Amino acid sequence: MRHFGEAATTSPGEPWLNIAIFGAFVAVTMVIVFRASRNNKTAADYYAAGRSFTGGQNGSAIAGDYLSAASFLGIVGAIAMTGYDGFLYSIGFLVAWLVALLLVAELLRNTGKFTMADVLSFRLKQRPVRIAAATTTLVVCFFYLLAQMAGAGGLVSLLLGIGDQLGQAVVITVVGALMILYVLIGGMKGTTWVQIIKAVLLIAGAGVMTVWVLALNGFDFSALLDKAVAVAENPAILDPGLKYGVSDTSKIDFLSLGLALVLGTAALPHVLMRFYTVPTAKEARKSVVWAIWLIGIFYVFTLVLGYGAAALVGPAVIAAAPGGPNSAAPLLAFSLGGPLLLGLISAIAFATILAVVAGLTITAAASFAHDIYASVVKKGKPEPGAEVKVARRTVVIMGIVAIIGGIGANGQNVAFLVALAFAVAASANLPTIVYSLFWKRFTTKGALWSMYGGLASAILLIVFSPVVSGSETSMLKTDAIDFAWFPLSNPGIISIPLAFFLGWIVSVLDKTQEDPKKQSEMEVRSLTGIGAEKAVSH
Template identity: 65%
Template structure:
C-alpha cells in the first residue's frame, strides 16, 4: 500500500465531495421550501414521516462516521476488540425497541425533557434534561468533527495539522447551514438518502472483498492476520487485547454501548417525527434490520482493510484508523471508488452532525428558553429564532472540540458519548416511564449525578491522559483505571434516581398525572394532544 500522496486524485476527490454537498443542500432547500415556520416543523418535520422512512432516517442518523470509519478502522487494527463496538451498537436497539420507542412517542412532543417533565415539576427537570442533552451532544459531535477532519484531509492529501483544522472549521459551518436552512424536515431527508448510499456503498465493497477472498470468511481473516504479521504488528486479530481481557473493562464498555443508544437525545427525538406510536415501533424494526446488515458489512470491511491495506499504512494516514475504509476503497477500485466512498462518508457526517445540532438547539430553545425562562409562553417565532442561534453556538463549540479531538478513533469517542447518555439520561427515562413513585428530586439527582460521575471518570481515565492512545498522551493525570466509566456511572444514575425519590417524594397532587402518564405511555390515549399541564 502506497502512502498518502497516491491515495487518489485530489481534484477528483474534491469534485465528488462538492457534488455531494451541492445535491444534499439542494434537497434540503427543496423539501423545506414554502412551509410555515412552526416549532413542530423545525423540531420534528411536522411528524409527517412513516415508519419505513423514519427507520431509514434513524439508520442514517445512527450509522455515523463512527459506524463506518471508526469501526472499520478498529477492526482493521485490533480485530476482535473492534467487533465489540459493532455488537454493542446493534444490541442497543433491542433495548430501544422493547423499552423506550413506543412509550416515548406516546408521552413526548419534541424532546426527552417532555417525557421526564410530564408527571414531574417542569422547570428543574427540563433544565437538568437540557444540560444533559447538551453534554451528550457535545461528546457525540467531537467524534463526527474529528472524523470529518481526517476524512477531508485524506481526500485532499492534507497532512498538516493546521490545514486539517481549517477543514474542521469548514465542516462546522456547513453543518450549521444545513440546520438553519432545513430544520428537522430537511435533515431527515438527507439522513434517509445518506442511509441508502452508505449501506449500498458498504454492500458493494463487502461483496468485492469477499469475492477476492473466494467468499471464504475464514480465508479473509487468515489473510488479514498474515498481512498484520508481515508488517510487524503483534496484535492477534481474533483474540482480545489486554485492555479487554480485563472483565471489568469489557463489562463497562458493553454497558455503555448497549444502554447508551436509548439515552441518546438525537435518537430519541427521531421518535417524534412519526405520527403514531405504532409507526415509532415500526421505524425501530426497520432501523434494526438496516443497522444489523450494515454492521455485518463493517466486519468484512475491517478485515479486508487489514489484509489489503495493512495496519502500518493505515496508521501513517491522516485520521489513522478512520482512514481504513477510504484506503480499502482505493485498493479495490482506485481513485474514483475512494472518492465516492469518501463523499458518502462525508454526507454521513453532515447528516449526523445536523441531527445532533438540531437536537441540542431544540433542547435549549424548547426546554430552557420556552419552558424555564418564558414559563411555556414563548412566541413560536422567537423560540425558533433562539433555536437557530443555539445551532450557531453549538457549531462553534463543535469546531473547537473537533480540533482538540482530531486524530482520535471516532468509534471510541462515540462510546464515551454512549456512556454519558446511559448514565445521565436512561435511568431517569426508565424510572419516569415505569415507576410510579419516581419524583422530581429523583430525576434531577439521577441526571446530574450520572452526568457528573461519567464526565469526571472520563476526564481522569486513560482515554484522556496517561496512555499512548490518549487524547493528551504527553500528560498523565489518570487515576480511574479503565476507559469507559459506565460500570460505575450507570449504577450511580439509577441509585440516585431511587434515593432522590425516596428522600424527597413529590406531593399527592402529582399522583393523577402519574396515572395519566402510565395510561398514555402504554396505550397512546391522548398522545396526539399537546403537553399543556
C-alpha cells in the same frame, strides 16, 4: 488491485476528484433541503418535520443518524487492527437497539412532543427537570459533535492530502458552516432527508465493497480470514482477547464499554428525538424495526470490510497512514477500485459526518429553545414564531462552539469522545427515563440527583482516567502530565449503576408526593397513546 507504496505517506487517489464528488453531493443535498424547507412554519414543522414521515422513512433516517463516522471508519479500522475484539463494537451497537425498541421507543413517542425533557418533566416538576434534561442533552450533543468534527479533520487529511493543522482547521470550519446552513434552512425535515439519502448511500457503498472483497476470495469467507492472518502475520486477530483480554483491568474495561454502548443508545437525545417525526405509535415501532434491519445489515458488512482491509491493505500500512485505523475503509476502497471508488466512499463518509452533525445540532437547538426558552423562560407561552427564531440562533452558536471545539480536538482520541457521549447519555438520562416511565414512586428530587449525579460522575471519572493522561494513547501525551487515578477507559460500570442508585435512594427518602393524577395520565398515555395526538396539535 492497487499496490500501496506511497498510500501510507501521501493522499491516495486524486484530491481534485474527491473534492468534485464532495461538491456534487453537497449541491444535490442542498437542493433537497431547500425544497423540504418550504413548509417549515411552526415549531412542530421545524423540530418534528410536521410528523409527516412513515415508519420506513424514519427508520432509514434513524439508521442515517446512528451510523456515524465512528461506525463506518472506526469499526472497520478496529476490526482491521484487532480482529474479533473490534467486531464487538458492532455487536454492542446493534444489541443496543433492542433496549431502545423494548424499553423506550413507543412509550416516548406517546408521551412527548419534541424533546426528551417533555417526557421527563410530564409527571414531575417542570422547571428543574427541564433545565436538568436540557443540560444533559447539550453536554451529550457537544461531545458527540466534537467526535464528528475531529473525525472530519482526520478523514480529509487523508483524502485531500492536507497534513498541516491550519488546513485541517479550515476543513473543520467548512464542515461546521455547511452543517449550520443545512439545519438553519431545512430544520428536521431537511435534516431527515439528508440522513435518509446518506443511509442509502452508506449501506449501498458498504454492500458493493463487501461483495467485491468476497468475490476476490471466491465468496469464501474462510479464505478471506486466512489471507488476513497471513498479511497481518498474527493468528490472534481471529481470537477473542487481542485488545480486551490482555489484563484483568482491560476485561473490566470491556464490560464497562459494553454497558455504555448497550444502554447509551436508548438515552441518546438525537436518536430519541427521531421518534417524534412519525404520526403514530405504530409507525414509531415500525421505524425501529426498519432501523434494526438496516443497521444490522451494515454491521455484518463491517466484519467483511474490516478483515478485507487487513487482507488487502495490511494493518501495518493502515497504522502508518494519516488518520491511522480510521483510514482503513478509504484505503480498502482505493485498493479495490482506485481513485474513483475512493472518491465515492470518502464522499459517503463525509456525508455521514454531515448528516450526524446536522441531527445533533437540531437536537441541541430544540432542547434549548423548547425546554429552556419556551417552557422555563416564557413559562410555556412564547410569542408566535419566537421559539423557532431562538432555535435558529442556537444552531449558529452551537455550530460555532462545535467548530472551535473540533479544531481543538483535531488529532485527539476520537473514540474517547464517542465513548464519553454514550457513557454520559446512559448515566445521566437512562435511569430517569426508565424510572419516569415505569416507577410510580419516582420524585423530582430523585430525577435531579440521578441526572446531575450521573452526568458529573461520568465526566469526572473520564477526566481522571487513562484516556486523558498517563498513557501513550492519552489526549495529553506528555509524560510530565499524569493525573489518572481511575484505571478504566470507560466509566459506565461505575457511573450508570450510581445514577440508578441515586434516583432510587433519593426518591425513597423523599417525603414529597408527586401529583397522582399526572402519574396516571402519563401511564395511560405512554401505553395507549390516548391524549398524545391532542397534545401534539396544541
